[in-house]
Amino acid sequence: NSGGFDAAYDAGDRMEAARIFNTGWGDGSGWEQTPEKLRQYMADRIHYVPASQPFLRDDNAGLLESGKFARAAMPVLLMDGGTSADMVDAISTSIARRLPNVTRKAIEGAGHMAPITHPQAVAAEIRSFLETV
Structure with missing residues (x-):
């Protein structure tokens, strides 16, 4: 809920945001099941969410312009x-359609x-991918 997020962030309540x-x-898994150290880590970095909006929401870099992704011929x-939420899959599917060499x-x-939550699994996938390129 972006309204609740914005209100908490604007009030300076980074933990609630x-x-x-x-x-x-x-x-x-739920916020209460998230270890306190990880909750604090996210709260300390929550300012990246509103700071990224011009890029993510408004595409101020023009990455979604026709043909822009197609120029990225490197393996991705x-x-x-x-x-992840269905929205994440929709975004990834859209990006994958635009990339010529995507895994x-x-x-x-x-x-x-x-x-943050599964660093070993993420690192293993990156390592495996790099071995193929």
Whole structure:
């Protein structure tokens, strides 16, 4: 809920903003089950969410312009968390359609924050991918 996120963030409640963000983008395990150290890590970095909006929401870099992705001929690894929200799959599917040389992998049991919650599995997929290129 972006309204709740915005209100918490604007009020300076980074922990609540991180909780709201994690509800929509986490792995589904619930905020209370997330270790305190990891909750604090996310809260300390939650400012990246609003800071990235011009790039992510508004495409201020023009990456979605016709043919832009097709120029990326290098091998690309596109990873999703296996329990990510449907929106994540829709975004990844859209990106994958635009890339000429893409490999998609899902990190089982992970959500959107897989590099933080499942670093070993993410590293293994990256290592495996790099061995093929």
